[in-house]
Amino acid sequence: MSPLLYYALPTLGSYVLLSIFLLRRPRLLHTPWVPAFCPRLGAHRGGSGERLENTMEAMENSMAQRADLLELDCQLTRDGVVVVSHDENLLRQSGVNRDVGSLDFEELPLYKEELEVYFSPGHFAHGSDQHMVRLEDLFQRFPRMPMSVEIKGENEQLIHKIASLVRSFDRSEITIWASEKSSVMKKCRAANPEMPFCFTISRGFWLLLLYYVGLLPFIPIPEKFFMCFLPTIINRTYFPFSYSGLNQLCAVVSKWLIMRKSLIQHLEQRGVQVIFWCLNEESDFEVAYSLGATGVITDYPTALRHYLDNRRAAA
Template sequence: AMSPLLYYALPALGGYIMLSIFFLRRPRLLHTPWVPAFCPRLGAHRGGSGERLENTMEAMENAMALRADFLELDCQLTKDGVVVVSHDKNLLRQSGLNKEVSSLDFENLPLYKEELEVYFSPGHFAHGSDRHMVRLEDLFRRFPRTPMSVEVKGENEELIHKIAGLVRCFDRSEITVWASEKSSVMQKCKAANPEMPFSFTLSRAFWMLLLYYVGLLPFIPIPEKFVFSFLPTIINRTYFPFSCPGLNQLAAMVSKWFIMRKSLIRHLEGRGIQVIFWCLNEESDFDVAFGLGATGVITDYPTALRRYLDNHRT
């Protein structure tokens, strides 16, 4: 005979699973969706670092000419307290000078190299006539209504507060997104300007996936407004997070199984949380991302993504 525990537990478990699936598919029954100020279909990675030298004003101008919906940026702080748009803390890769951005005043920053390898398209190089590093303030002034995501990599409170202040000064809190992989950094960002929408950190993304797989996600409030996620199919092809090919293959397989879930993306989108995949540079990857239901894509080649979007109007 069935034990009393199983007698009650099995129907309860079945009911819980049915309820979870029901609300996963109908998120608006439990949550009022956030209404975003913008819908980014085409995001330019470092301004479109496959077509012009990364993070230069020329790259940003090129992306905007291609009707980019938002610009993806990383910021560093110079010795004299200027917020500059730069992916690296150290200038060696991009400028050939083995010094930290923070060790130089803004006026002494070196020019970018004449050509730079495109990080997510190994073997491809970008060129441009503009080789100057740019201040975040200049970008805000040049593109006052263009949405941007600003990634902060280190726990530099002065940098965070200066970014927050510039965003307020240019009245663009609604269209500037905090991004960071580290939750400790994100806490400081949110405290510095809580009006700015913010994205999932790595630990919060793992937590969100766990909630999804145990069926609790539909019942839990989510304060984040953006998911900036890599697309697992680019691992071992254009993105190599590990030096060992075997580990990259394993990471591609495991992350593909965990992340590429249409029901998850549809649920997040139904709650107004925008899912953006990076950094995709080939049409086959655009197909996969939009096929999963993503809001948009971040690319090094805005020309290719613009052509794709114009040919696949949805």
């Protein structure tokens, strides 16, 4: 055996054993963040499978099902009002081919009478309330309800207005910054650093890399929430690519990478809450909670509440 292998193999072996040991006992190196809330049931767009998405009626319906988290997306109107809307362009939601930012709040059109549920293709939601709602209205109506606010574009005015609203309603601890882009998240954190925040896509890949090379137990994690799609919904209710072959490949690879109980348990023990979206079937609820996830985001809060209550009764 060469001198290099003579020293390298024992060192590598010791590193692997130490990494595995600390992966299971992360509190030996890190003090976990104590969350202000534990979201078991999250309502996607306010519960867009049961009422028209992002309307006050949808939020009220989710509250009736004892939701723990409202998942929202925000846009900014021409007159500087923060409204709850997934799309910037209103064509899908309202049939009007205009951007939110090109209209004043009072000019915003009503939602269509029915909207297809994005993560349940072929299913449609209806409701008596067709009005778009201001984020401020939700903060006033549900002052202590945790909410996740996703920012899709690099609109600094929108980010600062949301940060200001959160501060004025004294809800920094229960409002989560969410964004797919790290550049946007950087601006969000600067605008209100007191708010907990989620992993972005690039940070999620970095997390997985650290986990598989064994460095995750040694690295600090500033994020407080890991909100991720459940790989088993790809090619069933979630189609990220236009080609079925790519969706099948994505499903296989992401399932192998993400659905690791040891990873989720490690994050949970370090105070990072793991939430899978957007699950609308009981079999997917079961998979998520059996992996050790903190919670689930769904379009159907009534179905998830029924599942959680039955699961608690069985336990």
